Amino acid sequence: xxxxxxxxxxxxxxxxxxxxxxxxxxxxxxxxxxxxxxxxxxxxxxxxxxxxxxxxxxxxxxxxxxxxxxxxxxxxxxxxxxxxxxxxxxxxxxxxxxxxxxxxxxxxxxxxxxxxxxxxxxxxxxxxxxxxxxxxxxxxxxxxxxxxxxxxxxxxxxxxxxxxxxxxxxxxxxxxxxxxxxxxxxxxxxxxxxxxxxxxxxxxxxxxxxxxxxxxxxxxxxxxxxxxxxxxxxxxxxxxxxxxxxxxxxxxxxxxxxxxxxxxxxxxxxxxxxxxxx
Amino acid sequence: xxxxxxxxxxxxxxxxxxxxxxxxxxxxxxxxxxxxxxxxxxxxxxxxxxxxxxxxxxxxxxxxxxxxxxxxxxxxxxxxxxxxxxxxxxxxxxxxxxxxxxxxxxxxxxxxxxxxxxxxxxxxxxxxxxxxxxxxxxxxxxxxxxxxxxxxxxxxxxxxxxxxxxxxxxxxxxxxxxxxxxxxxxxxxxxxxxxxxxxxxxxxxxxxxxxxxxxxxxxxxxxxxxxxxxxxxxxxxxxxxxxxxxxxxxxxxxxxxxxxxxxxxxxxxxxxxxxxxxxxxxxxxxxxxxxxxxxxxxxxxxxxxxxxxx
Numbered sequence: 001x002x003x004x005x006x007x008x009x010x011x012x013x014x015x016x017x018x019x020x021x022x023x024x025x026x027x028x029x030x031x032x033x034x035x036x037x038x039x040x041x042x043x044x045x046x047x048x049x050x051x052x053x054x055x056x057x058x059x060x061x062x063x064x065x066x067x068x069x070x071x072x073x074x075x076x077x078x079x080x081x082x083x084x085x086x087x088x089x090x091x092x093x094x095x096x097x098x099x100x101x102x103x104x105x106x107x108x109x110x111x112x113x114x115x116x117x118x119x120x121x122x123x124x125x126x127x128x129x130x131x132x133x134x135x136x137x138x139x140x141x142x143x144x145x146x147x148x149x150x151x152x153x154x155x156x157x158x159x160x161x162x163x164x165x166x167x168x169x170x171x172x173x174x175x176x177x178x179x180x181x182x183x184x185x186x187x188x189x190x191x192x193x194x195x196x197x198x199x200x201x202x203x204x205x206x207x208x209x210x211x212x213x214x215x216x217x218x219x220x221x222x223x224x225x226x227x228x229x230x231x232x233x234x235x236x237x238x239x240x241x242x243x244x245x246x247x248x249x250x251x252x253x254x255x256x257x258x259x260x261x262x263x264x265x266x267x268x269x270x271x272x273x274x275x276x277x278x
Numbered sequence: 279x280x281x282x283x284x285x286x287x288x289x290x291x292x293x294x295x296x297x298x299x300x301x302x303x304x305x306x307x308x309x310x311x312x313x314x315x316x317x318x319x320x321x322x323x324x325x326x327x328x329x330x331x332x333x334x335x336x337x338x339x340x341x342x343x344x345x346x347x348x349x350x351x352x353x354x355x356x357x358x359x360x361x362x363x364x365x366x367x368x369x370x371x372x373x374x375x376x377x378x379x380x381x382x383x384x385x386x387x388x389x390x391x392x393x394x395x396x397x398x399x400x401x402x403x404x405x406x407x408x409x410x411x412x413x414x415x416x417x418x419x420x421x422x423x424x425x426x427x428x429x430x431x432x433x434x435x436x437x438x439x440x441x442x443x444x445x446x447x448x449x450x451x452x453x454x455x456x457x458x459x460x461x462x463x464x465x466x467x468x469x470x471x472x473x474x475x476x477x478x479x480x481x482x483x484x485x486x487x488x489x490x491x492x493x494x495x496x497x498x499x500x501x502x503x504x505x506x507x508x509x510x511x512x513x514x515x516x517x518x519x520x521x522x523x524x525x526x527x528x529x530x531x532x533x534x535x536x537x538x539x540x541x542x543x544x545x546x547x548x549x550x551x552x553x554x555x556x557x558x559x560x561x562x563x564x565x566x567x568x569x570x571x572x573x574x575x576x577x578x579x580x581x582x583x584x585x586x587x588x
Binding site for chain 1: 357
């Protein structure tokens with residue numbers, strides 16, 4: 001015959017269940033609060049967050065798409081402006097996802113208001129997910145703005161909607177995580193700007209946004225395959241025009257692996273308190 | 279129940295500085311507790327460990343029975359912290375700051391807005407709720423940090439020098455507010471360099487120096503240990519020399535001011551009788567320094583001597 005639990009153990013179980021439920025609810029509300037705060041920041045400073053990518057994209061489309069693009073002719077069997085449009089959208093997603101998290105998290109660290117979160121019961125993974133979601137929100141918002149701009153200059157078709165959405169989300173999350181890691185290590189504003197200027201921008205420009213790597217000599221083609229942005233841009237472009245310089249399945253595999261590796265590394269840094277706890 | 283229990287807490291920073299050397303401390307639920315110490319004594323490090331901003335090197339700490347090592351989320355949900363340095367986003371409004379802070383503790387937004395109104399009104403910040411926080415005066419910023427710390431209605435409120443740089447009128451209104459909060463059941467731990475503040479508000483006290491607790495007692499007991507007190511007396515008529523009152527050490531400070539040092543056994547009545555006999559008409563009197571300050575200085579000096587001998 002099964003043993004009847006004592007009233008004390010029943011009460012303890014009920015208390016533990018209530019605590020666990022309370023913590024889950026608190027985590028959900030905490031996560032929502034970070035996302036609301038990040039989105040509020042993006043909207044509050046829209047002149048710095050949403051407007052510049054629209055202007056930059058317009059200039060790219062006018063100069064590279066129309067003026068130079070007419071002389072370039074077809075690329076991969078498509079109009080040049082149609083070929084570069086997905087890459088330009090992706091470029092804005094990359095820089096804005098990264099920039100949002102690096103500036104917001106480093107700003108909170110520098111201004112010490114990060115402590116508001118650190119002293120709260122929020123677990124580190126919620127803090128990380130909250131900031132990454134903020135980066136994703138800005139990446140998607142800017143991506144939508146640049147897509148609207150591109151519709152003025154290019155005829156955008158949809159070949160595979162799932163590929164478009166998966167590529168943009170995975171890319172945005174990857175670079176939001178990258179921005180977070182940069183912010184954790186950064187000790188001053190120079191270190192915040194170093195990675196975007198000296199690493200991110202060259203990788204982006206050599207990531208096949210403006211050209212097909214088939215145009216490159218063999219050694220440069222091999223080198224390009226070490227650039228993760230090449231896979232992101234091509235997976236995204238595949239979603240629009242059905243053309244890719246790389247194997248699309250491999251591209252998604254690389255993106256998923258990058259997200260997992262960067263997430264684990266960022267969480268490890270937070271758990272160790274690197275750069276944020278003494 | 280103990281609001282705080284700390285056992286053998288040590289902290290050695292990467293640069294080798296040993297900020298805490300085996301601190302043992304207990305604070306009872308409902309207490310208004312003073313944690314005093316000179317600059318660099320380890321107060322802020324101790325608070326940093328309790329709020330997880332500083333990682334301990336060894337030891338154990340429990341908040342309302344929740345072990346910081348095993349139940350960090352539960353322990354932190356019991357604590358509200360008012361730090362020494364201003365640490366909110368200067369570009370956000372007071373209303374946003376306190377509502378967001380409640381969210382980090384899992385308080386739904388509708389409830390947070392109600393509480394924000396209550397605490398911002400109580401701390402006279404309601405009129406400023408929508409402006410940028412950086413436009414607030416120093417005293418307002420301190421009060422905003424108190425409002426923020428109260429948003430999740432913590433059972434333990436830790437205030438690290440909350441009235442530093444605040445004028446006396448606002449300081450007294452903050453004292454009144456903290457007394458009310460304590461009367462409603464919130465345990466308060468206060469660190470301050472204004473010893474009058476600690477003497478006025480706190481029932482129990484610990485003094486920390488060089489990373490160790492050198493004294494822990496009821497405030498009343500500690501003050502009773504004071505062996506001598508120095509009083510400043512103001513006379514109506516000018517005094518050319520210090521009057522001689524048998525049994526009392528009197529020093530002339532200026533034409534109208536005397537200092538008298540009394541031991542615990544001596545009575546003020548006897549002093550006044552002696553002064554009257556000398557024809558000195560005393561119009562006012564005060565302690566030369568705050569009584570707690572005298573005790574504090576002696577304990578810290580003793581601790582320093584012991585450290586030097588060691």
